[in-house]
Amino acid sequence: MSSHRRQAWPGGARALAVALAAACLAGGCAVGPDYQRPAAPAQQGYTWRPVDLPAAASQPAQRLQTVPQPPEAWWREFGSAELDRTVRLALADSPSLQQARASLRQAREAVLVARGGLAPQLDLQAAAQRARAAGAASATELYSAGPLVAYAPDVFGATGRLVEQQQALADVQAEQLRAARLSLSGEIVGQAIAAAAAREQLAALSQVLDADSRTLRLVELALRAGSASRADLLGAQSQLDADRALAPALRQQLAAADDALARLVGRSAASWRSPDWRLDGLRLPRRLPLVVPSQLVRQRPDIRAAEAQLHAAGAAVGVATAALYPQLSLSADWTTQASSLGGLFGGVPGWGLSAALTAPLWHGGALRAQRRAALQAYDAQLALYRQTVLLAFNQVADVLQALRHDAELLAAQQRALRSADASLRLARQAYAAGSGNVLQVLAAQRLLAQARLGQARARAQRLADSAQWFTAMGAGGTAPAPR
Secondary structure (H helix, E strand, C coil): CCCCCCCCCCHHHHHHHHHHHHHHHCCCCCCCCCCCCCCCCCCCCCCCCCCCCCCCCCCCCCEEEECCCCCCCHHHHHCCHHHHHHHHHHHHHCHHHHHHHHHHHHHHHHHHHHHHCCCCEEEEEEEEEEECCCCCCCCEEEEEEEEEEEECCCCCCHHHHHHHHHHHHHHHHHHHHHHHHHHHHHHHHHHHHHHHHHHHHHHHHHHHHHHHHHHHHHHHHHHHCCCCCHHHHHHHHHHHHHHHCCHHHHHHHHHHHHHHHHHHCCCCCCCCCCCCCCHHHCCCCCEEEECCHHHHCCCCHHHHHHHHHHHHHHHHHHHHHHCCCCEEEEEEEEEEEECCCHHHHHCEEEEEEEEEEECCCCCCCHHHHHHHHHHHHHHHHHHHHHHHHHHHHHHHHHHHHHHHHHHHHHHHHHHHHHHHHHHHHHHHHHHHCCCCCHHHHHHHHHHHHHHHHHHHHHHHHHHHHHHHHHHHCCCCCCCCCCC
């Protein structure tokens, strides 16, 4: 039996117990700063430039609509059932999301571990001892067993701050999961548009090659009639060969987009075939949700993750501050002792109470240095939070201007296509009538090829920037994190 075990408490122990109980009741005065959420920005817009979205000729106009929260399944705004199925397949089976979900569950378990420090700890202890005194004829044996209860009152809030820190880190993981969902859906939509753009350009290139072949036949007829030279024929053939050389790069773009989509949905390129994406099968969203800056900082998961990191850094300051104060621990045990294992059930009972108070006196300045380091870490995280907000606002401003310029570019490309088509018809007519030359035809043909390919790229870019707008607004970033 240990020396502290008694049948009755002496007066000093009783006074100590009363003092400790009073300290426990007075506990909860957590040290360290209480977390204050950063204030929402006061600015009302994202850019000083015009925010109107002009309409492209023969193309639908887009307009911004202020909403409290953009749609979760934002990709449905593109009107493609295939796109919806592909995104949902990825959200259900993407390895990157599975990793993020596992990290979130791990962080939540860490919260439970930290909360365990606020509760009493109950253990079962057992001991065996064999000793022989000098000159004794035989050794003596002593066995003991019984429960042990230990409790560390959180007088200065160190454990509470640790729980707060772990909860904030779990919030970081939850926001990172939402950010991964948003990034994944945005990347799938972007790759689908890239595949559709490659197909559209291949289709446009096919028309260009048909035009090149017609020009080549026209020159061949003129050569046989004596109104064209061998150089004219070589020029037309060179034009056809140069345009044919554009096809492999476009086919590679299409293959790369299809393979990327397979990876995003958690499949290999050999086991999953990408849908036959077409620009005509993707609807341009007419209404684009606009979230005001004060709401965007509460909406985007990357900003919320940075805020949760700031919260965790603030709680870490509290943990470091509490280390400067005394630490109190209480324990109680009840055991039975016997000289043999079989005698434990009828052995001699005993109980014990203990209290310990540890107050830091001198640690070479380490504890205060730890607190100063925690304060610096908080300041660094605050700067990172501000930087995250600035990057988000700048992204919104950039995409907003891109949408405006996309509409202007598409209108210009459509005008260029009409002009190039009319110019090529006139150049062919003049060449067939003998009043033009093959260089004029080839130049007009080149302009038509560039206009057709440019129009396909402009259509795809307008769709891609519309998808970027949804992700910049944090659409799909408020889905509840899985338990």
